[in-house]
Structure formats: C-alpha cells, structure tokens
Amino acid sequence: MREITYAQAINEAMREEMRKDENVFLMGEDVGLYGGAFGVSVGMFQEFGEERVRDTPISEAVIAGAAAGAAVTGMRPIAEIMFSDFMTIAMDQLVNQAAKMRYMFGGKAKVPMVIRTPGGCGTGAAAQHSQSLEAWFCHVPGLKVVIPSTPYDAKGLLKAAIQDDNPVVFIEQKLLYRKKGPVPEEEYTIPLGKADIKRMGKDLTIISYGRMIPPCLEVAEEVAKEGIEVEVVDPRTLLPLDRETLIASAIKTGKVLIVHEAVKTGGFGGEIAAVIADSDAFFYLDAPIRRLAGLDVPIPYCPELEKNVVPTHETIKAAIYEMME
Amino acid sequence: MTISKATLEEMYKKMLHVRKFEEKVAYFFSMGMVHGTTHLYVGEEATAVGACSALEEKDLITSTHRGHGHCIGKGIDLNKMMAELLGKETGYCKGKGGSMHIADLSRGNLGANGVVGGGIPIAVGAALTTKMKKIDRVVLCFFGDGAANEGSFHESLNLAAVWNLPLIFVCENNLYGMSVSTAQSMKIQNIADRAAAYGIPGKVIDGNDAVAVYNTVMEAKEYVKEHGPILIEAKTYRWSGHSKSDANVYRSKEEIAEWRKKCPIEGLKKYMLETGVSTIEELKRIEKEAVQEIEQAVEFAQNSPYPSLDTIMDDVYA
Numbered sequence: 108m109r110e111i112t113y114a115q116a117i118n119e120a121m122r123e124e125m126r127k128d129e130n131v132f133l134m135g136e137d138v139g140l141y142g143g144a145f146g147v148s149v150g151m152f153q154e155f156g157e158e159r160v161r162d163t164p165i166s167e168a169v170i171a172g173a174a175a176g177a178a179v180t181g182m183r184p185i186a187e188i189m190f191s192d193f194m195t196i197a198m199d200q201l202v203n204q205a206a207k208m209r210y211m212f213g214g215k216a217k218v219p220m221v222i223r224t225p226g227g228c229g230t231g232a233a234a235q236h237s238q239s240l241e242a243w244f245c246h247v248p249g250l251k252v253v254i255p256s257t258p259y260d261a262k263g264l265l266k267a268a269i270q271d272d273n274p275v276v277f278i279e280q281k282l283l284y285r286k287k288g289p290v291p292e293e294e295y296t297i298p299l300g301k302a303d304i305k306r307m308g309k310d311l312t313i314i315s316y317g318r319m320i321p322p323c324l325e326v327a328e329e330v331a332k333e334g335i336e337v338e339v340v341d342p343r344t345l346l347p348l349d350r351e352t353l354i355a356s357a358i359k360t361g362k363v364l365i366v367h368e369a370v371k372t373g374g375f376g377g378e379i380a381a382v383i384a385d386s387d388a389f390f391y392l393d394a395p396i397r398r399l400a401g402l403d404v405p406i407p408y409c410p411e412l413e414k415n416v417v418p419t420h421e422t423i424k425a426a427i428y429e430m431m432e
Numbered sequence: 433m434t435i436s437k438a439t440l441e442e443m444y445k446k447m448l449h450v451r452k453f454e455e456k457v458a459y460f461f462s463m464g465m466v467h468g469t470t471h472l473y474v475g476e477e478a479t480a481v482g483a484c485s486a487l488e489e490k491d492l493i494t495s496t497h498r499g500h501g502h503c504i505g506k507g508i509d510l511n512k513m514m515a516e517l518l519g520k521e522t523g524y525c526k527g528k529g530g531s532m533h534i535a536d537l538s539r540g541n542l543g544a545n546g547v548v549g550g551g552i553p554i555a556v557g558a559a560l561t562t563k564m565k566k567i568d569r570v571v572l573c574f575f576g577d578g579a580a581n582e583g584s585f586h587e588s589l590n591l592a593a594v595w596n597l598p599l600i601f602v603c604e605n606n607l608y609g610m611s612v613s614t615a616q617s618m619k620i621q622n623i624a625d626r627a628a629a630y631g632i633p634g635k636v637i638d639g640n641d642a643v644a645v646y647n648t649v650m651e652a653k654e655y656v657k658e659h660g661p662i663l664i665e666a667k668t669y670r671w672s673g674h675s676k677s678d679a680n681v682y683r684s685k686e687e688i689a690e691w692r693k694k695c696p697i698e699g700l701k702k703y704m705l706e707t708g709v710s711t712i713e714e715l716k717r718i719e720k721e722a723v724q725e726i727e728q729a730v731e732f733a734q735n736s737p738y739p740s741l742d743t744i745m746d747d748v749y750a
Contacts, residue, residue, distance in 0.1 A: 132564070158564065161595075163591065164587070164590055164591060164594065166587035166590065166591055168553060168583055168584050168587050169552075169553040169556055169584065169587035169588045169590075169591045171553070172550075172552070172553020172554050172556065172557060172584065172588070173553055173554075173556040173557035173560055173588075173591065174557060175553070175554055175557055176494075176542070176553065176554035176555060176556055176557020176558040176559075176560070176561070177557035177558070177560045177561045177564075178557070179537075179542060179554070179557070179558070180492065180542070180557070180558045180561040180562070181561055181565065182557075182560070182561050182564065182565075184557075199547055199550060199584070200550070200553050200554075200584075203546070203547050203550060204545075204547070204550055204553075204554060208535075208543065209747055209748070209749070209750055210528060210747050210748050211525060211528060211529040211533040212524075212525050212529060212533060212535040212537070212543060213523070213524060213525035213526035213527075213528055213529060213747065214526065214746060214747030215525075215535065215537050216535065216537060216543075217750045218750075219750075248748050249748055249749065251749075272750035273749050273750050
C-alpha cells in the first residue's frame with residue numbers, strides 16, 4: 108500500500124469531501140494560498156478557489172461562530188484554528204453555541220461542522236502554542252472529540268467527521284504531521300466512537316492516543332523481546348468514547364497503563380481510569396490503574412525541559428516494568 | 433416610503449402581542465409559575481417589530497437574551513412560545529430552552545441567545561451561507577449596546593465587512609448593559625460611529641419609531657445585498673429592569689417616566705390615526721384580538737403537559 112504523511116492524509120480527506128459535496132468548505136487563518144501554518148491545506152486553494160478555501164482575519168471567535176452559523180443554515184464548514192491553544196478564544200462559540208444549539212432548540216437544529224486544530228508540544232513553541240486541551244472539549248455534551256494517531260486514522264476519521272451532523276473537534280498532532288503511514292487510495296471512512304487495538308497483547312493494556320501512540324508501540328515491541336506482551340488500545344475518538352473496547356482489554360490483561368501528553372490533573376486519563384474502575388473490569392485488575400501524563404506545568408521552552416515534561420520512551424518503559432513486578 | 437395599511441396594522445398588532453405577552457410573563461413570574469429568569473422587551477417593541485416587518489419569511493434573524501420581541505416580530509406561534517416559557521413539552525424547544533433559547537428555524541429565526549454578543553458570529557455564518565449558496569435573502573442580527581463592547585462584535589463586523597456579506601446589524605441601544613450605562617461603558621455617543629472602523633455605513637435611528645425602523649431596514653435590505661453589511665443603531669429604552677431580580681437602583685424614576693412618555697405603541701397608534709390609515713374603531717378591534725390571542729396562548733400553555741423525564745437525553749446529538 109502507498110504511504111503518505113498524516114498531513115497529506117488530512118489534506119486528501121478534505122479534498123475528497125469537498126469534491127463530493129459543494130456544501131463543504133474550509134476557512135481559517137492562512138489556509139488559502141499559504142496552505143495553512145503547518146501546510147495541511149497546501150494546494151486546496153488552487154483546486155477549489157477562494158470561495159471554498161477562505162482565508163480569514165485573525166479572529167478565532169468569529170471563525171468558530173461563523174462555522175456554527177453556516178452549519179445551522181445548510182453548509183458543512185471545516186474551520187481551522189491554527190493552534191489548539193487558540194481554541195480558548197473560540198470557546199464561547201464552540202461550547203455555548205455550536206454544542207448546545209440542537210438540545211436547547213428542542214432538536215430542531217443540526218450543526219454539521221468540524222474544527223481542525225493542531226495540539227501538542229515538541230516544537231519548541233513554549234507555553235502558548237503547545238498545549239493538549241482535549242479534556243476541555245470532552246466535558247461538553249454536544250461535541251465530538253477526535254485525536255488520530257496515524258495517517259490512516261486521520262483520513263478515515265476526518266471524512267467521517269465532515270459527514271457527521273454534529274460539531275466535531277478534530278485535534279491533529281503537530282509532531283505527527285510529517286510521519287508517513289499506509290493509506291489506501293480507495294474510499295473509506297472510520298466511524299467516530301470506535302477504538303482501535305493497535306497491538307494485541309495479554310500481559311498489560313496501554314490506553315493512549317494521538318502522538319503518544321508511536322512511542323507506546325515502540326516500547327511494546329522492545330519489552331516483547333523480554334516476554335512482556337503489551338496490548339495498545341487507541342480510542343481515537345474521546346467523545347463519544349468506546350468504553351466497551353477499553354473495558355474488554357482491561358479484563359483481558361488485568362493491568363492498565365494510561366499514557367497521554369496532556370497534564371495529568373483534570374486530564375482525560377482520569378476519565379479513562381474511572382470508566383474502567385466503574386466497570387466489571389475492576390474485579391479483574393491485579394494492579395492499580397496507572398496514569399502517565401504530562402507534568403502539571405505550562406510547557407517550557409528549553410528543549411531538554413520540554414522533552415521531559417511529557418511521557419517519554421523511557422518513562423513509558425519504566426512504568427511497564429513497575430507494573431509487571 | 434409608504435407602508436400599506438395591512439402592514440401597519442400587522443405591526444400594531446405584533447407590538448401589542450409583545451407588550452401583552454411580556455405582561456403575562458411578568459405576572460407568571462410574580463406568581464412563581466415560571467422559574468429561571470426572563471428579560472422583558474417592554475418599551476422596545478418598535479425596534480423588533482419595525483425591523484422584522486421589513487423582512488420576508490425567507491430572511492434570517494439572530495436574536496438576544498431579550499428576544500421575545502424578535503420572535504414575535506419575525507412571526508411565531510404564540511402558543512408554542514408561551515408553552516416554552518412555562519417549560520412545557522409543546523413549547524418551541526420541548527421545554528428544554530426556555531426564555532433565552534427560543535428559535536424557529538422554519539420561520540428564519542436562528543434563535544435567542546443567553547450570551548451577550550453570542551449571536552453575532554452566528555449571523556455572520558448565516559450570511560456566509562446566503563452568499564455562498566447565492567440565496568436572495570438577508571440576515572438581520574439583533575444585539576444590544578452591551579454586546580457592542582464584546583470582542584465578538586468587532587470580529588464579526590470586520591469579517592462581514594471584508595467578505596461583503598448581506599447582513600444588517602441592528603444594535604438596540606437601550607442605554608444600559610444590565611446596570612451600567614453606556615455613558616460609563618463607552619466614550620462615544622453613538623455606537624453607529626463604530627461602523628466607520630469597518631468601512632461600512634452606520635446609521636442612528638429612533639428605535640421607538642416603528643415606521644422609521646421599518647423604512648430604514650427596508651432600505652438596508654437592498655443595500656446589503658449589493659454592498660455588504662450596514663450597522664443600524666436604534667435608540668430605545670427598556671421600561672422594566674434588566675431581569676426579574678433588578679431593583680432599578682441605577683436609574684431614576686424620572687428617567688423611566690420620561691421614556692414611558694415615548695411609548696412606541698402609542699407612537700404608532702398616533703401615526704396611524706393622524707395619517708388616517710386606520711380608524712380608532714379598527715385599532716380597538718386589533719387591541720381586542722391581540723389580548724385574546726395572548727389569552728389563548730396562556731390557555732394552551734397551561735393545558736400542555738411537561739416533558740416526560742425519559743426525553744431528558746434526547747437531542748444532544750443529531
């Protein structure tokens with residue numbers, strides 16, 4: 108199968124949906140001729156023109172709000188917010204407006220929109236361009252929240268998100284944009300709310316997502332040589348969460364390690380841990396559920412500090428050893 | 433511009449509907465029959481009804497927390513609106529929205545809004561749809577003087593301007609954002625002056641003069657389809673407090689009395705009589721009908737059931 112990058116996969120998903128449905132369009136800061144701050148929309152301006160690939164002023168609130176207003180009146184907008192940190196500026200429109208219109212209007216409104224936004228650290232951009240804020244969005248009924256970890260998932264999930272009739276926050280991973288992976292040329296989508304077992308194993312379950320998946324898989328291969336078989340489960344969609352798959356894996360291995368880049372306190376790992384502890388899996392656990400997450404600090408600038416503020420290859424491995432003792 | 437007798441009489445009736453509806457709501461609150469809060473539109477009827485009467489059904493509006501006037505102006509089923517206020521299953525939002533979230537998408541009302549300035553970006557998106565789909569209609573966005581100090585106001589007017597969207601911004605300047613006067617919250621006399629910052633026209637009108645509001649919006653409709661947005665500032669006044677918990681400590685009885693003399697409904701009545709459009713008998717008949725229709729709405733709402741508990745999770749997702 109051919110291999111393309113995560114960014115190319117996202118680009119293809121948008122193009123395919125825009126070719127199919129004239130109501131789909133892209134707007135955001137520098138998404139036009141420039142091709143997006145991370146080059147994700149490169150070439151789309153040339154293919155679709157300025158009407159459907161719209162450069163906006165630096166105005167995150169109205170980008171999100173105009174997406175909601177366009178969606179509720181019959182379009183299917185994709186809005187790009189250049190860094191997920193800037194979602195804070197768009198929060199009223201996303202949280203109080205888009206997410207709630209359907210419920211508070213008694214089911215009459217439909218808000219089919221996607222907000223794409225890159226999250227995560229590792230680029231030396233420091234505290235205001237590096238956060239992982241996915242837990243914030245998961246706390247809002249009415250939203251769906253997706254974080255893909257591979258080019259294949261990114262394409263299939265984004266197409267499903269664009270076709271979905273609800274507001275979807277699609278969190279991309281800066282450090283994965285240039286990573287390549289197999290993506291079929293044929294049409295496919297991946298249903299939202301369906302976890303994927305990235306590696307089968309019987310001894311310990313790692314539940315992780317986004318850019319933490321590659322190091323988890325690498326470590327899993329390494330410890331396999333020592334006879335520890337780690338199962339790596341990627342929920343892919345955090346809201347709605349595929350609880351069944353997570354619980355089934357916890358029952359199977361009896362040990363659960365949750366790994367994410369977002370800070371630990373109030374992080375989504377707490378929800379995952381609670382889902383498992385609340386379920387029948389509790390009776391099968393033979394070790395406490397462990398969370399390996401970002402430290403409770405803003406992301407620092409200095410490369411060595413930045414690298415060590417989130418889980419690393421080494422800390423993941425150490426956590427596995429501890430749990431297997 | 434001459435307004436037809438039928439239109440004027442309809443405007444008169446809708447303004448009465450707003451007044452009588454709000455009086456009923458105030459009464460229900462005082463009797464403890466409705467919970468939550470509500471923001472009454474009494475005193476501002478000419479702005480909503482004048483503006484909406486200049487629109488067609490296909491045109492869209494976004495509204496505010498003080499939205500009952502806009503709903504009635506745009507045309508609404510009074511029964512379903514009153515039922516929503518009472519939290520009933522037959523209400524516009526099946527009892528889940530209440531006063532601040534009434535929407536009637538089928539009649540072009542994209543919804544009231546609990547967040548000050550929250551509806552302005554949504555209006556931009558609706559106008560974007562209108563432009564991209566080349567639909568022959570306009571979007572009219574209501575907001576207050578308070579919202580004019582929100583960031584969403586700036587972002588939205590600027591974006592609507594650079595994209596030349598068919599959007600009429602109507603700022604209802606009722607002189608107070610809750611308790612803080614515009615004199616305290618801005619250093620300019622006219623919010624319409626801010627239009628210059630976006631390269632769009634701004635116009636100040638008497639928001640208590642339904643005919644002036646109607647004519648201004650009529651002209652604006654043609655303008656915005658061709659040239660992009662316009663900002664209209666309608667100067668008006670709310671007779672009641674901001675919400676039900678407001679003791680009116682920040683304004684004088686004299687000031688309120690002064691504005692009550694400029695009653696928009698009396699103003700339209702006087703205009704219709706003086707220009708000979710309608711006779712006093714005709715207007716009395718309209719007044720009687722308006723009262724009856726509100727009474728019917730009350731009866732409908734009171735006789736409707738509350739939503740069943742098993743609907744609680746419905747409609748979170750499409």
